[in-house]
Amino acid sequence: MKNDGFALITGASRGLGMAFARTLAQRHCNLVLVARSPEPLHAFANELRRAHPVSVLAIQRDLSTGGAGQVLAEQLSSGGIPIDLLVNNAGFGLRGEFRANSLPRQLEMLRLNNQAVVELTYSLLPGMLERGQKGIINVSSTAGFQPIPFASAYSATKAFLTTFSLALEQELRAAGVSVVTLCPGRLHKKQNGNAVQPVKEKWASIYQSPEQVVDEALRVLANGGGLSVPGALNKFSVFAQRLIPRKIVPRLVAKLSRA
Numbered sequence: 001m002k003n004d005g006f007a008l009i010t011g012a013s014r015g016l017g018m019a020f021a022r023t024l025a026q027r028h029c030n031l032v033l034v035a036r037s038p039e040p041l042h043a044f045a046n047e048l049r050r051a052h053p054v055s056v057l058a059i060q061r062d063l064s065t066g067g068a069g070q071v072l073a074e075q076l077s078s079g080g081i082p083i084d085l086l087v088n089n090a091g092f093g094l095r096g097e098f099r100a101n102s103l104p105r106q107l108e109m110l111r112l113n114n115q116a117v118v119e120l121t122y123s124l125l126p127g128m129l130e131r132g133q134k135g136i137i138n139v140s141s142t143a144g145f146q147p148i149p150f151a152s153a154y155s156a157t158k159a160f161l162t163t164f165s166l167a168l169e170q171e172l173r174a175a176g177v178s179v180v181t182l183c184p185g186r187l188h189k190k191q192n193g194n195a196v197q198p199v200k201e202k203w204a205s206i207y208q209s210p211e212q213v214v215d216e217a218l219r220v221l222a223n224g225g226g227l228s229v230p231g232a233l234n235k236f237s238v239f240a241q242r243l244i245p246r247k248i249v250p251r252l253v254a255k256l257s258r259a
């Protein structure tokens with residue numbers, strides 16, 4: 001990344017986005033951090049400014065409102081903030097029966113997980129193409145590789161994102177923009193930014209730390225982009241389900257998903 005360029009990370013105030021921000025600050029990247037809640041966002045931005053010789057901009061924004069991605073890109077452009085790396089990370093997953101989950105909340109998820117990504121990518125690309133090294137990391141999920149009953153709309157948003165991102169990677173290859181499609185499995189959640197939240201023992205081995213996932217994503221980015229499924233178990237499960245007839249997969253997943 002050029003010294004005057006910034007990495008824009010959506011959903012940067014906790015979880016995976018926070019881990020991206022920490023690692024990139026350690027690597028001396030200037031940052032634009034985006035999230036809705038101002039207090040944790042600004043506290044984290046101050047912490048990074050104190051710890052690293054980088055510029056950190058904190059922007060409070062709800063990306064699930066239509067047009068928010070475009071408005072953010074225009075704000076950055078008029079403020080003279082060039083973006084060299086876009087990390088489309090903000091997202092959430094609703095679980096439960098489709099008909100029991102509220103429609104507005106499901107549509108909010110579609111707008112955040114998909115519409116905001118398309119808007120931001122579309123709006124920032126012209127500026128990125130004018131600069132030297134460029135990259136996009138789209139945070140999808142292993143949930144996008146198969147239909148997941150009881151997380152039906154969520155798995156569909158991640159299927160959209162994975163497909164969009166892998167296709168875009170090929171379109172942008174010749175223009176020198178590296179695109180990483182990052183598909184993590186389950187992640188450890190941190191409490192108060194520190195201790196790892198305990199997980200049920202039978203599932204413990206499938207959980208990864210956000211830091212492991214970020215390191216893997218940045219390694220793939222440095223190698224020119226591509227699909228990243230961090231963790232041997234996740235890689236295996238994504239591969240293994242391709243050997244099962246497609247109409248059987250949702251039935252098997254429904255049993256696990258409902259449990």
Ligand SMILES: NC(=O)c1ccc[n+]([C@@H]2O[C@H](COP(=O)([O-])OP(=O)(O)OC[C@H]3O[C@@H](n4cnc5c(N)ncnc54)[C@H](OP(=O)(O)O)[C@@H]3O)[C@@H](O)[C@H]2O)c1
Pocket residue numbers: 010011012013014015016017034035036037038061062063064065089090091092093112139140141142183184185186187188
């Ligand atoms: N956690 C997992 O096990 C897992 C597994 C696979 C994939 N993923 C994907 O990884 C990404 C990050 O997940 P995570 O678990 O790290 O999330 P998280 O801990 O819930 O953090 C979400 C971040 O996004 C921000 N955010 C939420 N809604 C927003 C909105 N409407 N506009 C702007 N910012 C918003 C949150 O801050 P505010 O609430 O203040 O806005 C927060 O900074 C998501 O795309 C998720 O689907 C997660």
